[in-house]
Amino acid sequence: xxxxxxxxxSPHVRSPETTTGIMLDVILALLPALVMSVVNFGTRxxxxxxxxxxxxxxxxxxxxxxxxxxxxxxxxxxxxxGLILAFNLPVTLPLWMAAIGSIIAIVIVKQMFGGxxxxxxxxxxxxRIILMVSFPTAMAKWIAPAQSAWAPxxxxxxxxxxxxxxxxxxxxxxxxxxxxxxxxxxxxxxGSMGEVCAVALLAGALYLLLRRxxxxxxxxxxxxxxxxxxxxxxxxNFTFLAYELLGGGLILGAFFMATDYTTSPLNxxxxxxxxxxxxxxxxxxxxxxxxxxxxxxxxxxxxxLVPHIERLTTAKxxxxxxxxxxxxAAKA
Amino acid sequence: xxxxxxxxxxxxxxxxxxxxVLRLVLGTCPTLATTTSVQSALGMGLAASIxxxxxxxxxxxxxxxxxxxxxxxxxxxxxxxxxxxxQMLVKAFTPELDEQLGVYLPLIVVNCIILGRAEAFAxxxxxxxxxxxxxxMGVGFTTALFLMSTVREILGAGSFYGISIxxxxxxxxLIFILPPGGFxxxxxxxxxxxxxxxxxxxxxAELRGCEACPMAASCTLHNAPQPEPEQKxxxxxx
Numbered sequence: 001x002x003x004x005x006x007x008x009x010s011p012h013v014r015s016p017e018t019t020t021g022i023m024l025d026v027i028l029a030l031l032p033a034l035v036m037s038v039v040n041f042g043t044r045x046x047x048x049x050x051x052x053x054x055x056x057x058x059x060x061x062x063x064x065x066x067x068x069x070x071x072x073x074x075x076x077x078x079x080x081x082g083l084i085l086a087f088n089l090p091v092t093l094p095l096w097m098a099a100i101g102s103i104i105a106i107v108i109v110k111q112m113f114g115g116x117x118x119x120x121x122x123x124x125x126x127x128r129i130i131l132m133v134s135f136p137t138a139m140a141k142w143i144a145p146a147q148s149a150w151a152p153x154x155x156x157x158x159x160x161x162x163x164x165x166x167x168x169x170x171x172x173x174x175x176x177x178x179x180x181x182x183x184x185x186x187x188x189x190x191g192s193m194g195e196v197c198a199v200a201l202l203a204g205a206l207y208l209l210l211r212r213x214x215x216x217x218x219x220x221x222x223x224x225x226x227x228x229x230x231x232x233x234x235x236x237n238f239t240f241l242a243y244e245l246l247g248g249g250l251i252l253g254a255f256f257m258a259t260d261y262t263t264s265p266l267n268x269x270x271x272x273x274x275x276x277x278x279x280x281x282x283x284x285x286x287x288x289x290x291x292x293x294x295x296x297x298x299x300x301x302x303x304x305l306v307p308h309i310e311r312l313t314t315a316k317x318x319x320x321x322x323x324x325x326x327x328x329a330a331k332a
Numbered sequence: 333x334x335x336x337x338x339x340x341x342x343x344x345x346x347x348x349x350x351x352x353v354l355r356l357v358l359g360t361c362p363t364l365a366t367t368t369s370v371q372s373a374l375g376m377g378l379a380a381s382i383x384x385x386x387x388x389x390x391x392x393x394x395x396x397x398x399x400x401x402x403x404x405x406x407x408x409x410x411x412x413x414x415x416x417x418x419q420m421l422v423k424a425f426t427p428e429l430d431e432q433l434g435v436y437l438p439l440i441v442v443n444c445i446i447l448g449r450a451e452a453f454a455x456x457x458x459x460x461x462x463x464x465x466x467x468x469m470g471v472g473f474t475t476a477l478f479l480m481s482t483v484r485e486i487l488g489a490g491s492f493y494g495i496s497i498x499x500x501x502x503x504x505x506l507i508f509i510l511p512p513g514g515f516x517x518x519x520x521x522x523x524x525x526x527x528x529x530x531x532x533x534x535x536x537a538e539l540r541g542c543e544a545c546p547m548a549a550s551c552t553l554h555n556a557p558q559p560e561p562e563q564k565x566x567x568x569x570x
Contacts, residue, residue: 094503097503100505108516130507130512133506133507133510133512134504134505134506134507134508135503135505135506136506138503
């Protein structure tokens with residue numbers, strides 16, 4: 001009889017989604033925040049982004065070449081890493097420091113562990129933390145918006161997070177220097193380049209959620225946990241809560257960095273634990289730590305815990321029974 | 333002639349193929365702690381090497397006198413005496429170095445490279461070979477510390493042996509003299525040495541059981557007769 005069935009190896013049904021497509025969506029989602037950071041801090045924001053993205057792509061290309069692996073520039077993940085890293089830096093940072101950050105993110109954190117999908121922590125956050133530890137002064141020079149960041153004598157301004165660190169029990173009338181809530185929304189306040197404009201970030205996040213690029217569990221459990229703890233710490237003061245949620249890198253971190261596929265858990269239960277853990281650590285650092293902001297540390301710490309979370313939350317196959325212990329087996 | 337060649341082999345194996353820090357991964361604690369500056373790293377390397385050579389010689393000379401059951405305490409007593417001598421000398425002649433090394437100088441007593449060499453080599457080899465082995469391991473340890481501290485001091489403090497380097501000292505990357513930077517440099521150096529050893533046909537130093545260990549050939553545990561595995565399975569089925 002003639003063979004009528006073609007037998008081929010699975011997968012038989014392919015999804016039209018590609019890594020490049022997902023990364024392109026993330027880049028699109030980050031664009032509004034990039035535009036707003038140029039509006040707030042001037043063209044230097046663009047220069048800084050150019051340097052981090054350019055260096056990240058160059059580092060990716062060269063390290064793949066040196067390690068004799070195939071070229072992965074086309075998946076655009078290096079572009080996303082560069083963009084997110086730039087968003088995490090103060091706009092006045094010397095450009096060579098930004099370039100070092102990109103090299104650390106791509107070469108040490110990503111390629112040394114095997115490239116895309118193999119890194120155990122988020123490259124951009126790790127690079128930011130290494131820069132923060134290495135160059136503490138340059139990484140904490142926040143300038144007031146609406147002036148040229150190129151000028152060496154640009155006026156510096158305390159970030160809302162630094163002001164909030166002095167608030168005791170949610171009594172924000174006791175401290176000075178907090179921008180109005182409208183300014184917090186549009187990003188007219190001191191802070192990292194891309195984290196300041198909450199509206200632009202939320203617009204990008206909404207796009208990613210609608211396109212189903214990111215799952216809502218991590219960002220909502222992350223922000224929700226911070227909100228609950230801050231509500232308790234602020235004794236029910238909603239203005240304090242609003243400042244805590246809009247200030248710092250919470251929105252950027254929760255939607256764009258904690259949701260990284262490689263470094264977050266696979267299933268819903270794991271994601272919930274991951275998000276709540278991130279929120280807890282962030283809130284604890286903000287309230288009790290010596291640093292004003294803890295989003296990046298919380299994400300990197302939870303990244304490290306992901307393998308353990310996965311082991312705890314692996315779905316059991318239907319009808320699965322625990323294997324009897326060795327001793328019992330020996331008895332039988 | 334043949335003996336001479338093997339003596340050279342005992343010496344040279346400590347530098348790359350069986351480098352105590354980078355291949356056997358021993359003595360990690362003093363390595364990470366004292367490599368923040370070239371000066372303290374060299375001091376640590378030299379002090380440990382002196383103790384290593386001396387204790388190897390004495391332990392090898394006494395190897396037939398020391399009963400096997402109490403060999404570890406006996407080794408420790410020998411090592412501790414030499415560490416005390418070295419510590420007193422360092423305190424007397426280079427008090428600065430003593431201050432830099434701090435607690436890590438007396439801690440050479442429990443440095444696992446020294447006890448490891450006593451157990452793996454000096455306890456069963458003649459005096460001359462043990463001295464050469466100690467010297468090779470000492471040179472390997474000092475070289476590893478020197479390389480690590482060079483990278484860490486130049487990048488992390490912008491200086492070399494305390495002399496500041498013009499451009500680099502303006503904005504040193506502090507992380508390199510902090511513990512995380514130490515681990516980065518350690519890992520990268522280990523990878524490089526693994527690569528060199530691999531190119532000479534030696535297995536890489538990885539956690540892959542006894543077979544992959546660079547010391548497998550001379551290890552007592554590895555060469556000990558293995559318990560019969562069949563017996564165990566019989567018990568399980570019974």
